[in-house]
Amino acid sequence: MSDTNSLFEPFNIGTITLKNRVGVAPMTRITATENGFVTEKMLNYYRSFAEGGFGLIITEGTYIDDKYSQTYDYQPGIAFDEQAQEWKKIVDAVHSAGSTIFMQLQHSGPLSQGNRFTDGTVAPSAVQPKGEQLKFYLGEGPFRLPREITKEEIADVKNSFVEAAKRAKSIGFDGIELHGANGYLLDAFLTEYTNHRKDEYGGTPENRVRLLIETIQEVRKAVGENFTIGIRISQSKVVDYTYKWSGKEQDAQIIFGTLGNTGLDYIHITEFEAWKPAFETGKDSLVALAKEYSQLSIIANGHLEKPERASELINNGHADIVTLGKGALANHDWVKRVQKEEPLEEFDPEKVLRPTAVIKNFEL
Numbered sequence: 151m152s153d154t155n156s157l158f159e160p161f162n163i164g165t166i167t168l169k170n171r172v173g174v175a176p177m178t179r180i181t182a183t184e185n186g187f188v189t190e191k192m193l194n195y196y197r198s199f200a201e202g203g204f205g206l207i208i209t210e211g212t213y214i215d216d217k218y219s220q221t222y223d224y225q226p227g228i229a230f231d232e233q234a235q236e237w238k239k240i241v242d243a244v245h246s247a248g249s250t251i252f253m254q255l256q257h258s259g260p261l262s263q264g265n266r267f268t269d270g271t272v273a274p275s276a277v278q279p280k281g282e283q284l285k286f287y288l289g290e291g292p293f294r295l296p297r298e299i300t301k302e303e304i305a306d307v308k309n310s311f312v313e314a315a316k317r318a319k320s321i322g323f324d325g326i327e328l329h330g331a332n333g334y335l336l337d338a339f340l341t342e343y344t345n346h347r348k349d350e351y352g353g354t355p356e357n358r359v360r361l362l363i364e365t366i367q368e369v370r371k372a373v374g375e376n377f378t379i380g381i382r383i384s385q386s387k388v389v390d391y392t393y394k395w396s397g398k399e400q401d402a403q404i405i406f407g408t409l410g411n412t413g414l415d416y417i418h419i420t421e422f423e424a425w426k427p428a429f430e431t432g433k434d435s436l437v438a439l440a441k442e443y444s445q446l447s448i449i450a451n452g453h454l455e456k457p458e459r460a461s462e463l464i465n466n467g468h469a470d471i472v473t474l475g476k477g478a479l480a481n482h483d484w485v486k487r488v489q490k491e492e493p494l495e496e497f498d499p500e501k502v503l504r505p506t507a508v509i510k511n512f513e514l
């Protein structure tokens with residue numbers, strides 16, 4: 151058996167059996183309608199990965215309510231039953247093509263740059279986000295200064311995640327992934343410099359991970375045992391690529407140890423290069439630390455488009471599944487190509503990202 155064969159073995163995650171260990175990473179494409187309904191373009195996009203052999207597809211970050219969760223204009227939502235019903239077409243198409251699909255549920259928190267429901271943004275604390283809005287997603291200039299979210303609104307956020315998860319389950323998604331990465335609301339709670347709260351949601355790492363834990367527990371209670379729930383975790387943010395947890399391995403132990411005891415099925419780790427040491431003080435990757443401290447199924451992401459690199463993380467027991475972002479965009483049939491030992495296309499943003507939509511005379 152060659153080393154890369156492990157990528158093509160089945161794997162049980164939660165209550166679902168994946169036909170192989172290679173997934174598509176969640177990728178925002180802003181190709182929904184203005185009202186957050188899925189489009190034909192999205193249907194074709196997701197179906198083509200299923201036809202290309204991927205065992206798991208995780209959808210783009212999808213907003214969960216009509217309050218502060220929407221992040222980008224033309225982002226799809228699952229805030230209403232009507233939106234959910236349209237998603238069913240994509241779920242059915244992916245299933246018909248023999249794959250599995252999880253929905254990524256997103257609350258923007260401080261990094262919203264397009265929300266048709268409200269003007270302001272909320273965050274754990276009123277801290278100005280670093281950097282500028284992402285031009286690629288139709289943003290311009292600095293982010294808005296967020297307002298500190300109240301306790302009542304925190305309860306609303308948890309409820310929005312719960313209702314969205316129930317909608318996703320009801321129309322046939324195989325699981326949901328909470329977006330706990332990249333600087334959006336849940337990660338803003340986890341991150342020291344965006345969370346200055348004095349209540350039980352701020353201060354120690356145990357307090358900063360509390361909202362993530364409570365959300366997972368409430369979602370689990372609502373959807374029952376028979377539905378796969380995961381969370382995505384990163385150190386870096388879309389506006390701060392090099393950020394590292396200040397407590398290093400100790401933070402990893404607390405965060406992953408706590409997440410490991412909440413009824414989660416998996417943690418999806420994203421790092422720039424998933425196999426590299428997470429901190430300069432040690433040799434373990436964040437993927438390995440997540441496995442060690444949570445003992446859950448681990449999905450690894452970050453420049454794993456080379457099959458040998460991807461399979462190494464599975465062969466050494468640090469990850470159970472890998473996901474590809476840019477590698478999948480360049481090769482919707484990555485799995486079939488690798489199985490047939492055919493060459494892979496390099497990711498070229500000009501070729502792969504620009505033709506997806508023409509919105510407001512702006513080509514993506």
Ligand SMILES: Cc1cc2nc3c(=O)[nH]c(=O)nc-3n(C[C@H](O)[C@H](O)[C@H](O)COP(=O)(O)O)c2cc1C
Pocket residue numbers: 175176177178179209210211254329331332382420422451452453454455473474475476477
């Ligand atoms: C166009 C694009 C959109 C993305 N949107 C999301 C998203 O909605 N949710 C998320 O968690 N990550 C998002 N990401 C990050 C990817 O999931 C992934 O972590 C990143 O591309 C690194 O993986 P790669 O090296 O395989 O590309 C996006 C990345 C790209 C390129």
